[in-house]
Amino acid sequence: MIERYIVIMAGGKGERFWPQSRLRRPKQLLPIVGDSSMLNQTVERLSGFVPIENVFVLTNSVQRDAVLDVCPQLLKENVVAEPVGRDTAAAVALATFLIKQRNPEGVFAILPADHIIYDQDAFHSVLNSAFGAAEKNDVLVTIGIVPTEPATGYGYIHQGEEIERIEGHSICRVERFVEKPDLETAKGYVSSMEYLWNGGMFIWQVNAIEQALKSHVPELYSGFLEIEQEVKAGTSLLKALADFFPELQKISIDYAVMEKADNVVTVPANFDWDDVGEWGAIVRHSTADSDGNTTKGSVVIEEGSHNLVISSDEHLIALVGVDDLIVVRTADATLVCRRSDSQKIKNLVERLGKDEKYKKFL
Amino acid sequence: MIERYIVIMAGGKGERFWPQSRLRRPKQLLPIVGDSSMLNQTVERLSGFVPIENVFVLTNSVQRDAVLDVCPQLLKENVVAEPVGRDTAAAVALATFLIKQRNPEGVFAILPADHIIYDQDAFHSVLNSAFGAAEKNDVLVTIGIVPTEPATGYGYIHQGEEIERIEGHSICRVERFVEKPDLETAKGYVSSMEYLWNGGMFIWQVNAIEQALKSHVPELYSGFLEIEQEVKAGTSLLKALADFFPELQKISIDYAVMEKADNVVTVPANFDWDDVGEWGAIVRHSTADSDGNTTKGSVVIEEGSHNLVISSDEHLIALVGVDDLIVVRTADATLVCRRSDSQKIKNLVERLGKDEKYKKFL
Numbered sequence: 001m002i003e004r005y006i007v008i009m010a011g012g013k014g015e016r017f018w019p020q021s022r023l024r025r026p027k028q029l030l031p032i033v034g035d036s037s038m039l040n041q042t043v044e045r046l047s048g049f050v051p052i053e054n055v056f057v058l059t060n061s062v063q064r065d066a067v068l069d070v071c072p073q074l075l076k077e078n079v080v081a082e083p084v085g086r087d088t089a090a091a092v093a094l095a096t097f098l099i100k101q102r103n104p105e106g107v108f109a110i111l112p113a114d115h116i117i118y119d120q121d122a123f124h125s126v127l128n129s130a131f132g133a134a135e136k137n138d139v140l141v142t143i144g145i146v147p148t149e150p151a152t153g154y155g156y157i158h159q160g161e162e163i164e165r166i167e168g169h170s171i172c173r174v175e176r177f178v179e180k181p182d183l184e185t186a187k188g189y190v191s192s193m194e195y196l197w198n199g200g201m202f203i204w205q206v207n208a209i210e211q212a213l214k215s216h217v218p219e220l221y222s223g224f225l226e227i228e229q230e231v232k233a234g235t236s237l238l239k240a241l242a243d244f245f246p247e248l249q250k251i252s253i254d255y256a257v258m259e260k261a262d263n264v265v266t267v268p269a270n271f272d273w274d275d276v277g278e279w280g281a282i283v284r285h286s287t288a289d290s291d292g293n294t295t296k297g298s299v300v301i302e303e304g305s306h307n308l309v310i311s312s313d314e315h316l317i318a319l320v321g322v323d324d325l326i327v328v329r330t331a332d333a334t335l336v337c338r339r340s341d342s343q344k345i346k347n348l349v350e351r352l353g354k355d356e357k358y359k360k361f362l
Numbered sequence: 363m364i365e366r367y368i369v370i371m372a373g374g375k376g377e378r379f380w381p382q383s384r385l386r387r388p389k390q391l392l393p394i395v396g397d398s399s400m401l402n403q404t405v406e407r408l409s410g411f412v413p414i415e416n417v418f419v420l421t422n423s424v425q426r427d428a429v430l431d432v433c434p435q436l437l438k439e440n441v442v443a444e445p446v447g448r449d450t451a452a453a454v455a456l457a458t459f460l461i462k463q464r465n466p467e468g469v470f471a472i473l474p475a476d477h478i479i480y481d482q483d484a485f486h487s488v489l490n491s492a493f494g495a496a497e498k499n500d501v502l503v504t505i506g507i508v509p510t511e512p513a514t515g516y517g518y519i520h521q522g523e524e525i526e527r528i529e530g531h532s533i534c535r536v537e538r539f540v541e542k543p544d545l546e547t548a549k550g551y552v553s554s555m556e557y558l559w560n561g562g563m564f565i566w567q568v569n570a571i572e573q574a575l576k577s578h579v580p581e582l583y584s585g586f587l588e589i590e591q592e593v594k595a596g597t598s599l600l601k602a603l604a605d606f607f608p609e610l611q612k613i614s615i616d617y618a619v620m621e622k623a624d625n626v627v628t629v630p631a632n633f634d635w636d637d638v639g640e641w642g643a644i645v646r647h648s649t650a651d652s653d654g655n656t657t658k659g660s661v662v663i664e665e666g667s668h669n670l671v672i673s674s675d676e677h678l679i680a681l682v683g684v685d686d687l688i689v690v691r692t693a694d695a696t697l698v699c700r701r702s703d704s705q706k707i708k709n710l711v712e713r714l715g716k717d718e719k720y721k722k723f724l
Binding site (some may be wrong): 327344 | 381687703723
């Protein structure tokens with residue numbers, strides 16, 4: 001019986017949201033935007049689309065407890081921890097295995113845990129058409145976001161001809177996936193009206209993605225068959241994953257499958273969407289004052305400071321004569337970062353990880 | 363019998379060193395530069411020049427315990443609290459009264475509590491000549507610092523002809539005191555070789571300063587006579603100060619006396635001197651790294667940040683892509699300030715004082 005499932009990818013480290021985001025409590029488990037964690041918002045957004053027992057979350061061993069903590073509505077057995085991170089192709093293979101175990105005829109969506117979509121109805125409508133396409137045909141469906149600006153932080157999907165329409169949404173061929181462009185290229189993409197943002201949301205039948213993995217990353221696929229056989233032979237999933245998962249090829253699902261497969265289609269979606277990729281992005285979801293300053297917690301800004309993103313709690317942060325800064329304070333660490341350099345926070349976190357003295361701040 | 367005394371003015375609020383400097387524990391009671399408090403360094407710098415029982419400290423009621431805490435070597439009765447701050451002329455009058463009580467023929471120096479002078483021998487030598495001049499003549503002696511740069515943060519003394527030399531030091535007339543100049547004017551002062559920095563260090567006989575107060579601020583002087591009479595009549599000093607001190611005219615000793623008196627002389631001094639007036643000044647007393655960054659405590663700076671002054675403790679402060687900032691973290695408040703705006707910290711602190719919500723941070 002065809003049935004719909006969701007697998008939420010929640011194993012990220014959220015390094016660009018350091019110091020609030022930590023290894024054990026990364027971005028997706030924090031209320032970066034809104035009052036509940038990004039993951040919980042993602043789970044709640046599916047309410048009414050699939051029953052909660054059809055929602056799975058892939059996480060990692062250090063975060064599993066925190067996932068259950070912020071999303072107590074999830075079935076415990078649906079929260080599965082990867083023993084180590086092996087990028088998204090291995091995660092998709094694991095998801096495929098989990099859904100296949102439940103229902104070999106299942107159709108499932110892969111969704112990131114930490115994106116913002118406010119319009120739940122519009123989201124359900126697009127997702128419904130995407131499932132519809134995946135259920136009818138042996139295709140790999142991706143949701144493409146209609147760009148609202150020439151963003152350089154996202155990959156793009158070159159949209160081809162419309163194949164069909166399902167419940168008001170176009171189902172289009174995908175010409176190709178393209179990497180994050182420079183600003184000029186991005187401007188060209190946006191004005192051409194032929195490109196969509198790659199939001200990392202995929203929908204397919206178990207059988208379709210299994211065949212795609214077999215064709216395009218056979219080594220990874222055979223590694224996965226071993227896990228499947230172990231579990232069939234009576235080994236626990238935990239042990240089978242511990243034994244075989246670390247050996248899987250480390251590659252993204254985009255490189256491994258999406259960019260190679262010729263049966264990829266996309267559903268253009270024009271709901272508001274934001275991957276909230278770095279601290280500066282929270283400005284888009286907050287109300288700035290007339291000087292462009294966005295604050296949370298106890299903050300005093302002397303006149304003449306602009307475009308600040310400040311996050312604290314009871315602890316007072318006072319700013320004098322500064323512009324374009326991100327200041328984020330937590331109990332044990334404070335970040336002061338130029339807004340245009342927020343991508344470098346990742347480098348900083350990597351550096352902390354290499355120094356025994358600073359590992360406790362990860 | 364002529365005897366030498368020192369009165370250290372330690373009642374400042376140190377607002378420009380917020381958030382480390384607080385009402386109850388201001389700059390002079392903190393180890394802003396060096397390992398002991400600025401006040402303790404000032405007291406220790408006098409060791410060998412006068413006995414400790416001849417060293418007085420003027421403070422205020424909220425700071426008195428902290429003064430005794432950081433300077434346990436002081437005689438308790440020599441640490442006198444003003445009930446309210448009434449600027450430096452009233453403080454000088456109080457100092458005059460205290461020394462007069464001890465010894466009407468006393469000669470005393472007024473010294474700020476929070477300046478840095480590393481060369482104790484050179485300091486003693488200049489101070490000795492200044493006392494020599496004050497002991498011989500009915501003059502108001504001020505120590506003038508030979509400028510090393512066209513500083514705009516200090517008042518200047520226009521030095522006149524040499525009157526005499528005492529133990530190797532010139533005693534010169536003072537043509538006039540001038541306010542903090544702009545940079546061009548300051549450059550002219552420095553190149554003329556006729557101007558000295560006004561370091562706020564004064565030396566005089568009890569009788570000389572008493573006459574000067576009487577001549578130039580008679581109202582303030584008569585207020586002081588009342589305190590003297592009350593104490594002679596048996597009222598405690600504490601009560602007499604509480605009764606009369608708050609009514610004294612609020613004016614600086616420079617305005618009240620030094621700029622008006624015609625018997626002012628100066629001893630040019632060329633020891634290294636720094637009033638450590640704002641956070642940026644601590645750079646002069648620290649070793650910066652090759653990017654010009656001065657740090658204290660747990661600090662990680664991503665490549666590409668320059669000219670930072672960062673102060674923390676165990677709490678990690680991480681900086682990415684920022685230049686010319688002062689970041690000072692304390693247990694309950696953190697300051698992020700452009701270095702060239704450090705004078706505005708005072709405004710910020712004033713603002714905090716006006717808001718019930720923020721008063722606890724003073």
